[in-house]
Amino acid sequence: MNFDFSADQEQLRDQARRVFANSLTGARSLLESNVTHDQALWRSIVELGWPAAGIAEEDGGLGLSALEWCVLAEEAGRTLAPIPFASSVQHASMVLQQALGCEGCRSLLGALAAGELIATVAFTERGQRSWVEVPTARVTAGRLSGIKAMVADAPLADVFIVSALDEQNQPGWWQVRAGAEGVSLVTVESIDRIRRHADIHFANALATPLAAGQDWRALSERALDASAVLTAFEQLGAAEAALAMTLDYVKTRKAFNRPVGGYQAVKHALADVYVKIQLARSHCYYGAWALTQAPDQLPRAAAGARLAASDVLNVAAEAAVELFGGIGFTWESDTQLFYRRARLLATQLGGRALWAQRLVAALAREQLEETH
Numbered sequence: 001m002n003f004d005f006s007a008d009q010e011q012l013r014d015q016a017r018r019v020f021a022n023s024l025t026g027a028r029s030l031l032e033s034n035v036t037h038d039q040a041l042w043r044s045i046v047e048l049g050w051p052a053a054g055i056a057e058e059d060g061g062l063g064l065s066a067l068e069w070c071v072l073a074e075e076a077g078r079t080l081a082p083i084p085f086a087s088s089v090q091h092a093s094m095v096l097q098q099a100l101g102c103e104g105c106r107s108l109l110g111a112l113a114a115g116e117l118i119a120t121v122a123f124t125e126r127g128q129r130s131w132v133e134v135p136t137a138r139v140t141a142g143r144l145s146g147i148k149a150m151v152a153d154a155p156l157a158d159v160f161i162v163s164a165l166d167e168q169n170q171p172g173w174w175q176v177r178a179g180a181e182g183v184s185l186v187t188v189e190s191i192d193r194i195r196r197h198a199d200i201h202f203a204n205a206l207a208t209p210l211a212a213g214q215d216w217r218a219l220s221e222r223a224l225d226a227s228a229v230l231t232a233f234e235q236l237g238a239a240e241a242a243l244a245m246t247l248d249y250v251k252t253r254k255a256f257n258r259p260v261g262g263y264q265a266v267k268h269a270l271a272d273v274y275v276k277i278q279l280a281r282s283h284c285y286y287g288a289w290a291l292t293q294a295p296d297q298l299p300r301a302a303a304g305a306r307l308a309a310s311d312v313l314n315v316a317a318e319a320a321v322e323l324f325g326g327i328g329f330t331w332e333s334d335t336q337l338f339y340r341r342a343r344l345l346a347t348q349l350g351g352r353a354l355w356a357q358r359l360v361a362a363l364a365r366e367q368l369e370e371t372h
Contacts, residue, residue, distance in 0.1 A: 003282075003285040003286065003288075003289050004285070005067060005070075005071060006067075009067055009068060009071050010071075012068060012071050012072070013071045013074075013075060015048075016050075016071065016072055016075035016076075017075055017078075019041075019044060019045070019048070020041075020075055020076060020078065020079040020081050021079075023038070023041065023076075023079035023080065023081040023082065024079045024080055024334060024337070026038045026041065026081075026082050027079070027080045027081070027082040027194045027337065028334070028337065030082050030193070030194055031193050031194070036153075036155050036156040036196050037082050037083050037084055037153075037156055037196075038081070038082045038083055041081065041082070041083055042083045042084065042115075043115075045083060045085070046114075046115030047115075049062055050068075050072055050085075050089075051085075051088065051089050051093070051112055051113055051115060052113035052114070053065075053068040053069060053072070054066045054067075054068055054069045054089075054093065054097075055093060055097070055109050055110075055112070055113045058106075059106045059109040059110055059113070060106075060109060060110025060111075060113045060114060061109065061110075061113040062113075065292050066094075066226070066229075066230070066288070066291050066292055067288055067292055069089060069090065069230055070229070070230060070233045070284070070288045070291075071233075072085065072089075073085070073086070073089075073090055073230045073231070073233040073234045073237070074233040074234065074236055074237035074284075075237055076234060076237070077233065077234035077235060077236065077237030077238040077241075077341075078237035078238060078240060078241040079241065080194055080238065080337055080338070080341055082194050082195075084118050084120070084153045084156060084157070086152065086153075086195075086230075086231070086234060087118070087119070087120040087121070087152050087153035087157065088112055088117075088118045088119050088120065088153070088157075089112075089230075090227055090230040090231060090234070091120065091121045091152075091227045092112065092119035092120055092121055092159075092161055093109060093112055093113075093119075094223055094226040094227050094230065095121055095161055095173070095219075095223040095227070096108055096109050096112075096161070096210070097109070097226075098211075098219045098220075098222045098223045098226070099173070099210060099211035099214060099219055102210055102211045102212075102214070104175060104208060104209070104210050104211075105210055105211060108159065108175065108210075111159075117158040117159050118153070118156060118157050118158050118159070119157055119158065119159040119160070119161060120151055120152060120153045120154055120157040120159075120160060120161070121151075121160075121161050121227075122148035122151045122154070122160045122161065122162045122163075122176075122200055123135070123148070123161075123162070123163045123220075124148065124149055124150065124151075125137065125146070125147065125148060125149055126147070126149045128149075129350045129351065129354050130224060130349060130350035130354055131163065131220050131223065131224050131349075132217060132220045132221055132224055134165075134171055135163045135164050135165060135171055136165070137162065137163070137164040137165070137202065138164055138165045138166075139164045139165070139166050139167070139172075139174060139207050139209075140167055141167075142206065142207060142208075143182070143204040143205065143206060143207065144162065144164055144174060144176060144182075144202045144204070144205045144206075144207040145202055145203055145204055145205075146164060146202050147199060147200065147201050147202070148160075148162060148199065148200045148202075149188075149199050150188055150190065150197050150198075150199065151197060151198055151199070151200050152195055152196075152197055152348065153195065153196060153197075154178075154185055154196070154197065154198035154200055155185060155187065155196045155198050156196065157178055158177070158178050158179075159175060159176070159177060159178065160175070160176045160177075160178060160183075160200060161173060161174075161175060161210070162174045162175075162176055162202070162207065163216075163220070164207070166209075170216070171216040171217070172209060172210070172211065172212065172216050173209070173210040173211050173216070173219075174207040174208060174209055174210060175207065175208040175209075175210050176202065176205050176206070176207050176208075177206075180205050180206050181205065181206070182202060182203040182204045182205035182206070183200065183201070183202060183203075183205045184200075184201045184203070185198040185199070185200055185201070186198060186199045186201065190344060191340050191343050191344055192340040192341050192343070192344040193340065194337065194340075194341070195341075195344065221299070222295075222298070224302075224349065224350075225291075225298045225299055225302035225303075226291055226298070226302070227349060228287075228302040228303070228305065228306040228349055228355070229284070229287035229288060229290075229291050229298075229301070229302050229305055229306075231306070231309070231345060231348070231349060232280070232283070232284045232287060232302075232305035232306055232308070232309035232310075233284050233288070233309075234345065235280075235309035235310060235312070235313040235342075235345050236277070236280055236281060236284050236309050236312070236313075238313050238316075238317075238338055238341055238342070238345075239273070239276075239277055239280065239309070239312045239313040239315075239316040239317075240277060240316075241338065242313070242316040242317050242319075242320045242335070242338040243270065243273050243274065243277065243316050243319075243320075245320060245334065245335065245338075246270065246273075246316075246319060246320045246323050246324070246335075247261070247270060249323065249324055250266055250270070250323055253325070260323070266323060269319055269322075269323065270319065270323075272315070273312070273315055273316045273319050276308075276311065276312040276315055276316075277312050277316070279308055279312070280305075280308040280309045280311070280312040282308075283301070283304045283305040283307075283308040283309070284305045284308075284309060286301045286304065286305065287301040287302050287304070287305035289301070290302070299358065299361075299362035299365075300359065300362040300363060300366065302358075303355050303356075303358045303359035303362055304359060306349070306355045307352065307355050307356065307359065310345065310346045310352060310355075311352075313338075313341075313342040313345065313346070314342050314343075314346060316338070316342075317335070317338045317339040317341075317342040318339070318342075320335040320338060320339070321335050321336065321339050
């Protein structure tokens with residue numbers, strides 16, 4: 001059993017680090033502008049074929065695997081890359097891939113792979129904690145009405161993948177074009193000022209069904225777990241970057257005429273972050289392996305990766321703000337960007353309590369299967 005990445009995937013990592021080298025600077029430039037994302041960077045990524053990497057050839061992709069996306073998610077997270085990779089690839093493409101045999105999904109995957117469209121998932125409503133809760137939005141005679149809350153990258157998406165009830169009160173997935181009549185956005189300012197969010201209001205908007213006749217809950221569960229693994233890699237990359245940034249700073253900042261990195265309390269705090277990063281990496285690798293090789297273990301692996309990665313990014317970001325001292329929480333410091341991203345990603349797919357419950361449920365199911 002090999003949990004490591006291949007030589008080709010490590011080469012992809014090296015290439016991604018070069019491409020994303022200036023992404024943090026680009027991310028900061030969005031803070032005080034109306035620009036939604038780094039369009040030049042996104043075009044470069046599309047030209048390199050990265051959105052197509054994990055999509056099957058018959059669906060218009062490169063036919064590689066989700067492992068390439070894991071590598072890219074980690075490197076994008078390391079620099080807080082201001083592009084819709086998370087929404088269009090980590091979430092939307094992973095959702096569409098769970099609907100086997102869905103012609104509408106396959107054509108949409110092809111458009112996402114080619115960079116012709118940007119998509120985002122609009123599943124969560126006010127008061128809901130995750131994608132798998134039954135929606136209240138409703139489709140009647142092919143027209144969707146309802147509200148989806150805090151949809152990431154909604155202002156720049158071309159297509160929304162929406163959960164809604166049909167006329168028989170059965171939940172399903174629907175495709176809605178962003179520019180369709182009856183679709184309006186209300187911008188929401190989240191704690192993360194780099195990634196744009198909006199509430200989407202649908203008022204008799206034309207909706208096309210996706211994965212009709214398939215088990216909505218089973219598909220949504222698989223999609224949530226798959227997206228959780230990729231998000232965990234994004235969190236892992238951000239945590240490593242926050243630690244590296246803090247290490248560089250404490251080696252040069254002096255207190256009482258000596259670098260603060262020489263004090264035991266600082267050493268211990270950073271050592272704790274490093275240990276948590278290694279633990280989270282193990283969980284992420286297990287999640288990546290389960291995603292591509294052992295789908296029966298994915299619920300447990302995804303929950304473990306999600307919990308460990310959320311924990312380490314929160315700890316790393318908090319340590320960075322504290323150890324940077326008086327400037328750590330200021331607008332000029334990049335530490336606040338990682339702190340904000342940590343808070344956003346900790347709740348975006350459901351909070352800690354939800355994933356702890358999912359982990360317990362997965363372990364209980366496995367125990368029950370072993371006893372029978």
